[in-house]
Amino acid sequence: xxxxxxxxxxxxxxxxxxxxxxxxxxxxxxxxxxxxxxxxxxxxxxxxxxxxxxxxxxxxxxxxxxxxxxxxxxxxxxxxxxxxxxxxxxxxxxxxxxxxxxx
Numbered sequence: 001x002x003x004x005x006x007x008x009x010x011x012x013x014x015x016x017x018x019x020x021x022x023x024x025x026x027x028x029x030x031x032x033x034x035x036x037x038x039x040x041x042x043x044x045x046x047x048x049x050x051x052x053x054x055x056x057x058x059x060x061x062x063x064x065x066x067x068x069x070x071x072x073x074x075x076x077x078x079x080x081x082x083x084x085x086x087x088x089x090x091x092x093x094x095x096x097x098x099x100x101x102x103x
Contacts, residue, residue, distance in 0.1 A: 001064070003035070004102065005073040007044070010081050018080075020044075022071070025060065027053045030086050033097075035078070045079040045087060046097055059099035070102040 003022040008015045020037035028034055033053050035044035048056065063071050076095040079087055 002070040005078040007080050008077045042080050043083050056097055063101050068101045068103055072100045072102050074098050
């Protein structure tokens with residue numbers, strides 16, 4: 001499945017749209033959902049709490065069950081960081097991410 005999102009690169013602050021192949025998602029202990037994509041040198045972070053993560057995963061499950069070929073993350077930008085890096089705490093904020101099916 002393809003995934004589209006507004007991405008902010010850490011370090012230079014450049015914001016642009018990215019399209020990636022979605023491989024999976026996990027929640028880390030620092031309060032971020034981490035998207036897995038084909039980009040092996042980067043992680044894509046979505047700041048959220050446990051409840052927001054569970055809601056977002058349910059939206060993903062629905063899109064997968066429906067056979068969606070493409071989805072879009074909306075609500076705010078996704079942060080691109082080096083694989084394994086985290087955002088400084090002052091950059092972390094709660095956002096209401098939503099998932100839109102693009103078929």
